[in-house]
Amino acid sequence: xxxxxxxxxxxxxxxxxxxxxxxxxxxxxxxxxxxxxxxxxxxxxxxxxxxxxxxxxxxxxxxxxxxxxxxxxxxxxxxxxxxxxxxxxxxxxxxxxxxxxxxxxxxxxxxxxxxxxxxxxxxxxxxxxxxxxxxxxxxxxxxxxxxxxxxxxxxxxxxxxxxxxxxxxxxxxxxxxxxxxxxxxxxxxxxxxxxxxxxxxxxxxxxxxxxxxxxxxxxxxxxxxxxxxxxxxxxxxxxxxxxxxxxxxxxxxxxxxxxxxxxxxxxxxxxxxxxxxxxxxxxxxxxxxxxxxxxxxxxxxxxxxx
Ligand SMILES: C[S@@+](CC[C@H](N)C(=O)[O-])C[C@H]1O[C@@H](n2cnc3c(N)ncnc32)[C@H](O)[C@@H]1O
Numbered sequence: 594x595x596x597x598x599x600x601x602x603x604x605x606x607x608x609x610x611x612x613x614x615x616x617x618x619x620x621x622x623x624x625x626x627x628x629x630x631x632x633x634x635x636x637x638x639x640x641x642x643x644x645x646x647x648x649x650x651x652x653x654x655x656x657x658x659x660x661x662x663x664x665x666x667x668x669x670x671x672x673x674x675x676x677x678x679x680x681x682x683x684x685x686x687x688x689x690x691x692x693x694x695x696x697x698x699x700x701x702x703x704x705x706x707x708x709x710x711x712x713x714x715x716x717x718x719x720x721x722x723x724x725x726x727x728x729x730x731x732x733x734x735x736x737x738x739x740x741x742x743x744x745x746x747x748x749x750x751x752x753x754x755x756x757x758x759x760x761x762x763x764x765x766x767x768x769x770x771x772x773x774x775x776x777x778x779x780x781x782x783x784x785x786x787x788x789x790x791x792x793x794x795x796x797x798x799x800x801x802x803x804x805x806x807x808x809x810x811x812x813x814x815x816x817x818x819x820x821x822x823x824x825x826x827x828x829x830x831x832x833x834x835x836x837x838x839x840x841x842x843x844x845x846x847x848x849x850x851x852x853x854x855x856x857x858x859x860x861x862x863x864x865x866x867x868x869x870x871x872x873x874x875x876x877x878x879x880x881x882x883x884x885x886x887x888x889x890x891x892x893x894x895x896x897x898x899x
Pocket of ligand 1: 678854
């Protein structure tokens with residue numbers, strides 16, 4: 594018996610993983626996603642990938658990988674990557690960020706929106722949607738008719754399965770335990786008689802869900818007034834983290850806000866370009882030009898999503 598990615602026990606036979614197959618999986622994952630598997634992650638790989646082999650009639654990970662890395666295996670590779678991402682999240686995770694958003698950021702954004710300006714928020718690496726629906730709750734609390742303005746929220750992730758879940762907007766009743774009093778009504782439909790919570794159309798319709806892999810060119814142009822990019826770079830090496838922070842800074846509006854995870858660091862070169870605004874919350878100051886690094890990144894930026 595092994596444990597599936599969502600923690601549900603299933604009767605799938607664990608398959609032996611050789612050292613070379615583990616190395617190839619680690620290398621492939623790092624190259625495609627930036628995620629570094631930690632030493633000793635063999636058990637995790639076996640528990641998350643074994644279920645894929647039998648339906649394809651493979652008995653070894655070598656055979657499976659050979660297929661996943663061949664042209665006909667493209668969608669298998671996608672499923673393999675989906676299975677190896679870690680999607681832990683919850684509503685109002687790291688609550689202090691949402692207090693800053695509500696009390697210090699939203700008053701400016703409401704004013705801008707009412708002046709006819711364009712407002713864009715990005716939940717980068719949104720996982721199953723709890724983060725972005727928490728953001729939408731604050732937006733609707735502060736600006737109930739946000740849909741009447743040029744106010745949009747982009748939510749992206751590399752994991753195509755988890756994005757579908759996010760977009761569906763269905764959650765267990767127990768998720769309410771994470772929602773502070775006074776916010777659930779902005780996220781969920783009033784009729785909560787069933788076993789499942791359903792996201793309100795007013796929150797859902799503010800958001801566009803899209804696939805985005807930080808390791809590929811980013812189909813976004815910004816500028817974003819607010820970016821949440823939390824708890825994703827913790828799985829990456831320093832060089833990849835730096836690339837992501839520089840890319841995010843590049844699409845951040847002047848005076849825009851960047852929120853990162855509490856155990857993440859933006860590094861010294863960006864610390865001089867972003868002002869600390871609160872714990873792991875940053876603001877791009879007015880008087881700053883594009884660094885050569887940012888200018889280089891800009892070449893990769895297109896405007897598909899905004
Ligand atoms: C731990 S979750 C964080 C969710 C949310 N931001 C939070 O803090 O609660 C990390 C997410 O990053 C996504 N991810 C991992 N590598 C990525 C990449 N290269 N590009 C985009 N998203 C990635 C995963 O699929 C996963 O959903």
